[in-house]
Amino acid sequence: MAQWQALLQLDSGLQRQVSQLYEGTFSREIRHYLCHWIEKQNWDLAAVDVNTAISCFHALQEYLEELWKRSVQENKILQGPNFLNMKDSLVKQFQNEPQNLARILSHCLKEEKKILALAPKVQGCNNPGMEQNSAELDNKVSGLKQQTLEVKDEIKTLEDLYEQLDLIQKTWQSRVQQCNGLNQSRAAVEEDCLKRASFITQTKQIVLQQLYDILNHASQVVTTLTDVELPTWKHRQQMACIGSPVDTSLDHLQKWFTIVAEVIVGIREQLQKLQEQNNKYNCTDASSLAATMVEIEKFALSLLTKLLTNALVVEKQPVMQNLPQRPLVLKTGVGFKVKVRYLANHPEFKRRLKPVKPVFDKDVEEAKTVTGFRHFEFERDDKKVLDVEPPGDLIAEFRNMSLKERREKSKASCEGSVSPAGAPGVPASTAAKSRPGVTEELHIIKFVTELEYAGLKCNIEASSLPLVVVSSTAQVASAWASIMWCSMLSTSGSKNLSLFVDPPPLTWEQLAQVLSWQFLSVGQRELDEDQLSMLRDKIVDPDGLVHWSKFSSKNGSPWIWIDGILDLIKKHLVDLWRDGYIMGFVSRERTELLLKPKKPGTFLLRFSETNKDGAISFSWVDHSNGEPHVHAVQPYRKKELLSMSLPDLIYHYILTHQGETRNPLLYLYPDIHIDTAFRRYYKILEVPIPNVSTDGYVGRKNTSVSIIPTPPPSPPTETFMMDIDTDVDTCTDHRQVMEDLFPDLLDSPGQDVLTSTHLYPQLPQDNFALPLGSFEGL
Template sequence: MAQWTQMEKQIPLLDNQTVNFLYPPNCFPMEVRCYLASWIETQRWEDFDMGNVGQEPQALDLLDKIISFLQSHAQTNQNVVEKMRLQHISRVMNAFQTQPMELMVTIRDSLRKERYILSQVPAQELSPAPVPSTGDVDHLVCKVLEIQNCRQQIHQLQEELNWQKQNYENTQGSLQQNQTNGLDPQHSEVIKVQKNIQQLEYNGQAMSKKLVQLLQEAVCSLEQCQARLINRIKAWRWEQHRATIGHPFDDNLSPLQTWCEQLLGVNGKLRQEVMLVGEPIPELQEALARLLQSLIQSSLVVEKQPPQVIKTQSKFSTTVRYLLGEKVAQGKPVLLKAQIVTENQARSLGPLGGMSSENVGEVINNTAILEHNTSSKSTCASFRNMSIKKIKRADRKGSESVTEEKFALLFSTEISITGCDTPYKIQVISVPVVVIVHGSQDNNAMATIIWDCAFSEPDRIPFVVPERVPWKKMCVTLNRKFMSEVQTERCLDTYNQHFLAQKIFDNPDIPGDYSNMPVSWVQFNKEVLPGRPFTFWQWFDGVMELSKKHLKSYWTDGLIFGFIGKQHLHLILKDKPTGTFLLRFSDSEIGGITIAYVAAAENGGQKIQNIQPFTKRDLEIRCLGDRIQDIDLITHVYPDSPKNKVFIKYYTVNQGPPGGGYIPVSIQTKVETPSASPTVPSTLPPSESMDPGNGAMGMSPIYPQNSWTFSDHKPQHLFPDPVSTMEQAQDMDLDEILGEIYQN
């Protein structure tokens, strides 16, 4: 009822003609709007379309409710005059039983007019809760209604003019008869009729000029409104593209669909009004035809994009939606076809195609029918089991890799729209994809996609991206991607960002303000990091993968310091008591997290020790919380929180003894002291041992130790040959290891 509350303040400021224009007395009296205000504003009047006869049952149902409400108000009203008025209005409403759709559309248009009037009122004149307005579209609808009203007035003037001309002929005939009979001539009556005719002709000409002017203004407004719509569709696609790197994205297409449908309706009404003018107006007809074609072609969108890294011979899905689906002409089904195109082919695409006919890949299950879903009111073509059977690569330049080559899926069809004479060819292209043939290429392919999503411009030539970007843009991308991938609200802080800059620029003395330092694609994922066998992206992606699967809660709770260089590490830990530790991501190993702690030195002082990193496999065997609990050398997490207080919720509660008479076994993490022998105890499972030669310099290796007790007392047979080497154990999980133990 908020809209009516606002309108009640504006109605006294309007003239009677405008009020009657808003609420036609013979169709939708203002009393109906007033008495049923709350109910009216909760109904879906925008869904009604005069041309849709299938909506008549729904319209009749709403009409019956209106009549019922009015009669109920009449019965309970104590004012006799108002009671009679309401009864009269209910009889007026009852007359629409034969044409309920006309009433529904009238109510819809009245509400649109209200919104337009309210949109013109300064904000300070409205209440604190302003009524939402659809703005441009409502303005257009009001213009169309004004054009229709002007045309009707011209028609009434023409009828009046025809009657006056007939009256003039009759009056002139009587004058001639009187002159013949010698009676007094009735010159004054003839002159009066002549003046009426002249005035009517003048008014008709003025109204005709006004009508043409209104049409021109309406077409201009439609062009501007449609340009905003198409820009919004492009923005939706851009936001969808950027969502890959964690940018917020609202995938709801319903508002854009409503906008498209409304503009199509306005275009149809304006084309009809231009035809009814009587004289051809070529410039308006051409403009409306051009706008119609542009709207029909721009309404095809990829609602669900294909995966941006596609492995050949693997299934994937995608969904294409048509925003004018309810306006598609009935009859022949609409078949969409998908094909894969290269970057060069994508660049050569025109509005209607026009690219090279060369086939660069074979796509399986590449057709789908455009189907309408009545519950969601969406019209989509779902490609559920697509697959790229083979792909033809372009000639690569220099050191270009196959994982840097970008393709896209092109969807095309021919469609007929109700009310349009000819079918239209329409097409839409997907976001860029990288096609791989083996899982080992996935990481590098994703790097190409990340760079494209993060640093391409909205209206670029497909699929151009800069070779270098400022570090501040790269840093934002890494932060968003990390938060999105790990599904956390905790971002990378300034310490983390500074270390990442040191890492990618290979500069431990990087200056304070490095936001504008350029980062190249080569630095991101072409060249390996100094002294490492992997690139920056491969290392960063490994951290995200480990965090997503094993460290999300720890990171979100602020228990992991994260990215930190050794200089900074020594700086913040040097004055801390022995046993203080922090968790940091390994900079020497992909997907590793290590514990840096303050240890007692041989000379009675202190030193910083780094435990060999825990990897995904380590944390699958024993979680990080339990490993921290196991290590007695660490007592307080930086800066000074007792570990058993902050990590207790991550400790595994000891389970009861196993059934079947088995003696329980356990796995425990042990850390060798610097003076101890680095050899692995013979009772350790190889999967839990670490080769000290694989650790980073200055880091003490981890030596997990398990306590095992068996009834047959044959420890020399705990690890038979099948699992006696580290290489074999790395391919087995804990269940497999325990299975081998129990069997022996």
């Protein structure tokens, strides 16, 4: 089987990952129609050898030309793909850079293999027997529908039998008078009527038994839907919220809920028809079958109630528009959106459902019992009608919801909500245990509505997943840690809002998975085993578990460091991370072990262990006096990467020594030539020679300069990354305040501070090279 054909059999979540590989780089249509031919070419060799790349490019054009001619000969120009147009677009895009085409396809084919390797793991997360269970439920639901149609036909047959019997009873005397032997004929007619009535009674009993059997089967399906399938979907959704690449489509559930609801409604309608027949034809067996019909009606009503009260779900969990990858973290005064769907999509229900109303912390016990528990309310009263939206789903979407904190009137209450430990008469130890921190306080939003239909009245509720409400953007990272921790410890349907009063630990396997999902969500690539191994050494306690107090402590926690790196990738390094060019999580000791055996100029990219806001450095190996030495540049931060991308910084990096300048970075680990790895990302290909302009100034160009590096020392293994200089911490704190106050101003590239070789002619020989410099002259 071709690799592409295997990809087509994956679930929608993994197929979206494949689709993202080709966005803006290569035609997915060409990949589809030429899948066999593309997979036979040696694109890895073509990516590093220009002659092979040119040969493959010309062969691809010729193959498209051949396919076009074949479609013309077979008179299938309008039926099939436009191969001539594909060829023209390829020529336009890659005529001058055939090697770029080879690099793209080489990368995409490798990533496809990784996605295929990931497929069993991801589909196992969905449910090991998910496809089999879906097929079984499809068969059961289809069977219920078919049985209901058959019973409907039988009740229609009963109506015909009643009409025939009624006709005979009303007309037999006039017919008998035309014949001799009135008494004999009368006896025969009466006997015939008794036989017909008996047959009708037997048929009715069979129909009632069939209705009861259908409801019994429907009861099993309803239990499966409400107690198994729906909780399983909710758990998948909760994992998807924290980055798991699982399928959260509701199409199957909506189909099953709707059909089963229609079946039960149909059963009640057929019972009503049987009752109408009894009344219309004055059936003598009506009293004997009445109890059975009442029992069936009650059974149907209970099943329908259970199904409909569970049919409302939160399809899209609360999420702020500026934080789409971090749902369930809400900020007071900032708008967020949420979507609910009613799965029993029967036309009658739409007209009978009342508008959906959101209620914050409805029936939450913690709001009454936990000391200092904060209370919130919506800034406006908002209700939404469940309406049919394309492609026919019954949906209510709240697009502009926002929260405000509800302050208590009494001063003591206000103080208690802010700092219960300081409240009079409340011991500090007791208050600390009874009230988690602001970013550890869990809340829910419930969505309520009512349904009145055919004598049935249902109070319907759907609850959001546990969420955290913050008042500052600086609290978002810690709040997200709470959401991840809560999600990993939750089971289907559980909502322990007091979780962080005494948070249970996680196993490393649990945390490793969710951390890997964070990088997949932000950078389209999970963590590998080596990267996870380094993180494990920093996070796991001697007992083999990860404890909440260490993972997300308020200052210097591993999570804040990891979150800074995630933000760095999101803003500046997505392409490099996705393509696997950033080793990232590798200690200095391991860096030396990896680089020393390599040829001079080999380098790797690693994240700084001493910068909690996220920074990246490169280390390279050089040889002097026959001995290998590993050097590291001072890490680049987000502000510096605003001025120049990391590939350009690497390309233009200059090492100066005794008047000589050179770029020591030649091969990305293990042995990829620098241009092969990074050329597609270069934006500044040349640094022009300074020249005198009309205003008398010498032109300049930003570049990255280091002077006489020395090998960096390796820190002790037990030293954690938060051992940062005071100046760095102070600068970070000041910048956080400024970001909250003037985010647009600080994001401006023009605000960057650049060092200059002219301004600092005497540079100390430090363990790190300068992060960023520029040539300036007067």
